[in-house]
């Protein structure tokens with residue numbers, strides 16, 4: 295059995311990733327604030343195992359307990375591989391930092407950066423006795439490499455997750471661990487996040503028109519297409535520990 299712990303599975307990219315991973319030999323642990331009954335039903339019909347955790351990743355103090363609860367349901371003796379996919383994310387606040395509500399800035403860094411850091415920490419601790427494949431994939435963004443007006447919290451969190459990935463990659467390599475951690479930017483994907491970006495006031499996000507045009511020109515990826523590429527990377531690509539990649543740099547066969 296392969297185990298997958300995936301955050302942000304109620305919609306968007308996370309939902310599409312989880313859907314594509316449903317398989318009789320896979321056991322999924324899905325985490326988001328809203329339960330996704332469509333995924334639960336699909337898992338039942340396809341004879342896949344799936345447990346849903348309605349959990350708010352702003353509750354960072356509870357993340358250790360959540361991970362212990364998940365690992366109680368993982369049989370390390372019969373596991374072939376264990377994956378953690380840190381996908382949940384929020385783009386808000388979209389506005390210059392002096393106009394941003396402090397609570398929104400805190401939530402952004404908690405969900406995009408602190409939660410994946412703590413999930414990673416628990417994952418490494420709780421899999422210590424498991425010597426087979428252990429993989430952590432952090433869903434990052436091009437915004438972590440390039441500054442955007444109005445996205446200071448989001449871009450900082452994504453730059454942080456890229457650097458965190460590289461640091462943990464070095465730690466795991468130096469300690470000859472079998473944990474491999476990768477940060478992957480998915481490209482631009484048509485999800486609720488893009489809708490939120492397109493509906494922002496232009497004074498708060500001066501690049502808004504560029505995102506409106508991408509939608510009008512039909513250049514956005516569907517969540518399903520982006521998830522297909524990501525799942526291929528998760529299951530088939532051998533990457534270097536701590537590597538930071540962008541799916542736009544890979545060529546995929548159809």
Ligand SMILES: NC(=O)c1ccc[n+]([C@@H]2O[C@H](COP(=O)([O-])OP(=O)(O)OC[C@H]3O[C@@H](n4cnc5c(N)ncnc54)[C@H](OP(=O)(O)O)[C@@H]3O)[C@@H](O)[C@H]2O)c1
Nearest residue numbers: 302303304305306307326327328351382383482483485487
């Ligand atoms: N869409 C893009 O163009 C794009 C581009 C680059 C990177 N990304 C990255 O891709 C990932 C997925 O984004 P998306 O576009 O699919 O966004 P989305 O459609 O808005 O979905 C975000 C997911 O994260 C979950 N989430 C948000 N806040 C949470 C919280 N406090 N606790 C638990 N779960 C929470 C949401 O579930 P609930 O609301 O039910 O909690 C939802 O399932 C993010 O990391 C994002 O930064 C997206």
